[in-house]
Amino acid sequence: MFSCLFFLITILSLFAGRGNAEKAQALFVFGDSYADTGNHDPYNQSVNQPWKRPYGLTWPGYPAGRYSSGKIETDFWGDILGLPVPIAYELLRSHDCKSTAKKIRQGVNFAVGGSAIFRAYGFITVAQQVKQFKKLIRGSQGFDSHKLSRSVVLISVVGNDYGAFLNSSNGSIKGLIDLVKPVVSGIIEAVKDLYESGLRNFVVSNMFSLGCLPQIGRTSCVSTYDNITALHMRLLREGVESLRSNFMEISIIISDLVPATNYVFSNPAKYGFVDLLVPCCAAKGRVDMCGEVDEIGRALFEVCSNVDEKFYWDSVHPTQRGWDAIMWLYSHGANEENKTMSFIEGAPNIIAWLDSIGFFVYNVSS
Secondary structure, X not given: OHHHHHHHHHHHHOOOOEOOEEOOOOEEEEEOOOOOOOOOOOOOOOOOHHHOOOOOOOOOOOOOOOOOOOOOHHHHHHHHHOOOXXXXXXXXXXXXXXXXXXXXXXXXXXXOOOOOOOOOOOOOOHHHHHHHHHHHHHHHOOOOHHHHHOXXXXXXXXXXXXXXXXXXXXXXXXHHHHHHHHHHHHHHHHHHHHHHOOOOEEEEEOOOOHHHOHHHHOOOOOOOOHHHHHHHHHHHHHHHHHHHHHOOOOEEEEEOHHHHHHHHHHOHHHHOOOOOOOOOEEEOOOOXXXXXXXXXXXXXXXXXXXXXHOOEXXXXXXXXXXXXXXXXHHHHOEEEOOEEEOOEEOOOOHHHHHXXXXXXXXXXOO
C-alpha cells in the first residue's frame, strides 16, 4: 500500500508549478455528450452511436467515442492546458495500482452522452458522476489538496433535461420554464460538491440554444425557446456569482454557447460554413440518428462531401470545425466595429482567465 501511494505521489509531483506560471495539474470533466470522449460501451448496441462509423471521420479517422466528426470541447481544452485528453472513466478497468496511477494522473472524464442533472434519458446524472470522482480520488490517495486546487474542471450541461422534456408527450413551454430553476440549481450544487472535494478552478458551459439545433430549427433558428435559454443563463450567472461570494478561493467562468453560436451563424462565410442547420451526417428513412444501418448493414444515413463546410455533424452535435470555431471565440473573443466581444462570463476570454490563475496556455485551437 505504501509503495502504491508513493508511486502516485511521485508521478503527480512531476507536474509541480514552475515560477509564477505552471502547467495545470489535471483536467476533470463532467456532463453530457458535448464533453464525452468514450464513456458509453462500444459493444452495447443501444448506446454505442459514437462508436459507429462515420463518427470520427475527420479525426482520428475512425469512431473514438465522441459525438462528432472529430475532436470536441474536451479535446480542445486538453490542447489549451497542454494535457492529454483525460481518460474516460469507463476505461479504468485495471485494478493495478501503477497502471491506474498513470491513467488518472492528468485527469479523468466522467461525462456521459445523454447525461443531465436529472435522469433525462435514463443515464447517470451529473451528481452521480461527481460521486464517481470522489470515490476514485479517495481510492487513489494521490491527489492531495495542492494537486486538486491546481487542476481545471469542465462541466457541460447543455440541455438534455430540456430535450427529454420536449420529447415527452406532455412537453410544454410552461413545463420547461418550471424546469430551469432545478436544473441550474443542480449545476451549482455539483460545483459546490467538487469545491468541497478540493477543486478550485471551474469552467461551466451555458446551455445550447435549443432553437438552433437541426432537429428543432430544421432550416433556421426558431425563437420559441429563447425565453428558456435566457432564463437558464440568468439563473446560472446568479448562481455563479453566489459561488464567488461564498467560496473565496474559487475561480469560475461560464462559457456561453448561445452568443458564440449566434456569432458563428451570423458570420458563416468567415468560417467557410454553408447550410448551417443541415448536418453533415443526415439520417434518412424512419431513423433519426447518424450511424444507423439496416438489417443487412446498409447505411441509413448520408454523409456530406465536405465536412469542413458544416457546423453540425449530426442533428445535435457540432463537427470538429464547429467546435474549433466556438473554442476560438472562447479563447480570443471577436472584434466587431472596434468593439471586443467576449463569449466568456467572468473573464475576457480563456487565455486571460488561465493567466489570472497562473496557468500556462498552450495550443488554443487546431
